[in-house]
Amino acid sequence: MKVPTTVFLHAFLGFALYAQGANVAMPKNLLLIPAPREMSVNGGEYLAKEKPRTERLASIPPEGYELSITTNGIAIRHSDEAGAYYANVTLSHLGYYSLKEKCKVYPCLEIKDSPAFRWRGVHLDEARHFFGKATVKKILDMMARYKLNVFHWHLTDDQAWVLDVPGFPNLVRHANGATMGEKIGPFYYTANDVREIVVYAKARHITIVPELDFPGHCGMVAKAYPEFTCQIPGKGRSGVLCVGNPKAMRFVEKVLDWACELFPAEAIHIGGDECSRAYWRKCPRCQEFAKREGLTDVEDIQPWVTKHLAEYLAKKGRKAVGWEEIAVGRGKADENGESENKDARKPSLNLQKNVLVMGYHIEPGARAANMGYKVVQTPNWRCYFDYTQQLPEDPFRYFIPDRRWLPFKNVYRFDPYEGVKQEARSNVIGGQCCNWTEVTYNQYDLEWKIWPRAFALAEILWTYPDPDNRDLAEFSVRAEEHRRRLIREHVNCAPLK
């Protein structure tokens, strides 16, 4: 990013004071996250006796705003409703209440601001552990405060299916709400629950993208409706959709119909990851299906499913989102040499470029962007918040802590453009953190894992500080202040280190 003519004054001063170990602190209300793209502090304060003046200006970028605070008043210019909303979010960080003046007081300054990326996401897996409406709403509140705007809601998996779908009552009958063999619940979301949360999110300019995972990760479908998954004598339930069974595909379409009815978002996530081919190889119906459709072998079944569902959603005016396999198959190990992607698999056949690809490793996500797909990056070594924070003391469990780690400082190294060619950069529309919950048991555990790491995510996706010149020490000063604020509001934010 080019350094703006009016540099991040607060950031510069904050860094200077921090670096010198000075006792003089920067005014805490100027320590913003995410940092505005341009800000100049003019000195003086405004005693807010009147409401801000607002004006809509088409020349301001989407979600953007300009904020001018002088001793005479506050003026907001904004592009759209989201821009006006974010101007007020910034104001809420800047102001403090004066008991003496009996009003809010704001520092005099000028801000010009708009996001670097339009998808600034937080993902939550409620199939491995169910948290419920109150927790989800609290996450949405905190997301809005840091200008995060997409909530990716993982609602189905092998362990549970937590969305009630009319006509298929068995799906939620077994929703335990916890892994590790616990039998509690069932816990799941009704249509009214979902509608309530969608409205709540919309008021905060957050889009909810539901994820219904097909054709793999269907263990709960196998338990609820065994006939929709491949059945191999002696091998038990497969957890893989029996694509050769027309009733199974009709079931999937009905689930997507219902998702489209409940969720207004253009994007509907269909999963598409980590699907074993072993069952399709042994299932007579699926082999017959592959032959009938002219597929080379069962390897082509998953690409067929992706293409079919993407076209089905496109006809309904929606856009399919899938994990990286839908575009690039599986093949290359990631930067840390992990071998989970070692078995080469085929990407989708003639998949239209109008799907959205979610990269959970840097290289495959970047490759999809270079191929022309729109991409949201959530590489595990930067964005998987179920990896340990490497804190000296930590009361919570993590997913394979001795092999996978993600301290706060590493999140701040996230670059959604890593590996993406200059001419393909516009294909990267954003990023998100993923909160998988195999070993996340309650709200306190979840909040500890999200914060403060999501501060770094919010800053990167909104401000996009130059990856070669990121100042962790300066950012840590701001993050420490915001950590204190969250704790005051009963958010269980972990230490920075």
Ligand SMILES: [Zn+2]
């Ligand atoms: Zn089958």
